[in-house]
Amino acid sequence: MPKIQANGIQLYYESHGSGEPLVLIAGLGADVFLWFRQTPVLSQSFQVIVFDNRGAGQSDKPLEPYSIRLFADDTAGLLQGLGIRRAHVLGGSLGGLIAQEFALAYPEMLHRLVLVSTTFGGPHSVKPSLLNMIPMLLTMRRTGHPEADVRRGFQMFTTSQWYQTHPDLVDQYVAWRVAHPQPPDAYKRQQGAVRPYNAEDRLAQITAPTLILHGRYDRLVPVKNAHLLAGKIPGAKLAILEAGHACMIEQDQQFNDTVTSFLKG
Numbered sequence: 001m002p003k004i005q006a007n008g009i010q011l012y013y014e015s016h017g018s019g020e021p022l023v024l025i026a027g028l029g030a031d032v033f034l035w036f037r038q039t040p041v042l043s044q045s046f047q048v049i050v051f052d053n054r055g056a057g058q059s060d061k062p063l064e065p066y067s068i069r070l071f072a073d074d075t076a077g078l079l080q081g082l083g084i085r086r087a088h089v090l091g092g093s094l095g096g097l098i099a100q101e102f103a104l105a106y107p108e109m110l111h112r113l114v115l116v117s118t119t120f121g122g123p124h125s126v127k128p129s130l131l132n133m134i135p136m137l138l139t140m141r142r143t144g145h146p147e148a149d150v151r152r153g154f155q156m157f158t159t160s161q162w163y164q165t166h167p168d169l170v171d172q173y174v175a176w177r178v179a180h181p182q183p184p185d186a187y188k189r190q191q192g193a194v195r196p197y198n199a200e201d202r203l204a205q206i207t208a209p210t211l212i213l214h215g216r217y218d219r220l221v222p223v224k225n226a227h228l229l230a231g232k233i234p235g236a237k238l239a240i241l242e243a244g245h246a247c248m249i250e251q252d253q254q255f256n257d258t259v260t261s262f263l264k265g
Contacts, residue, residue: 006077012058013051017043027093031057037252055186072101090114119225122198157246203232215243
């Protein structure tokens with residue numbers, strides 16, 4: 001399995017296809033499988049690089065505090081290790097925070113930026129409604145029954161109609177996550193990087209062409225965050241999909257088409 005030394009740790013990564021490099025950055029607790037509906041399609045047009053963030057999947061899980069800047073440095077280290085000087089970067093949820101920070105810290109390495117189901121953090125970001133907050137907290141709880149925990153979480157990430165009508169994809173996702181669990185302490189360290197992050201006052205510094213994608217029915221990161229992001233990043237384009245938080249899975253064809261069109265300019 002391919003691993004590379006990046007920013008002082010071993011990162012697991014995969015490279016698919018050829019063309020302009022496109023890095024996909026996963027969300028909290030997720031690994032390369034998050035993009036199982038993207039990698040086969042987008043790799044027809046780009047060199048798609050997927051990897052496990054520190055603390056997840058097959059990458060190292062050092063016993064130290066994590067930060068969004070640290071994750072961004074990992075991403076830069078991965079690209080540098082692969083000899084890639086400039087790439088498109090797409091991040092979902094936590095990966096969207098990392099992608100923002102990468103854009104701010106390494107503008108010379110960024111071609112185009114795609115932010116998915118994410119927020120700029122801080123006090124002015126929009127939190128889940130009370131109606132969704134309790135289910136969200138229950139979703140994050142670990143009961144000792146991995147399949148039930150993953151299934152409950154994935155149900156929260158998608159719309160009820162999609163979840164009920166796509167049992168094959170739900171089972172596929174659940175089976176992978178159960179077979180590739182994340183240690184609870186690593187999950188907490190990733191989660192700890194999210195809370196203090198706030199990029200709101202720096203977003204005007206992003207000069208790369210930017211696309212913001214969000215599910216209209218996102219219960220974890222309300223869609224208003226997408227509109228706030230679009231208002232802060234100069235020239236950002238906004239696309240709202242009829243989906244929940246995992247819009248890349250729920251509306252994969254529209255997601256892939258929109259991303260491909262944007263990245264090809």
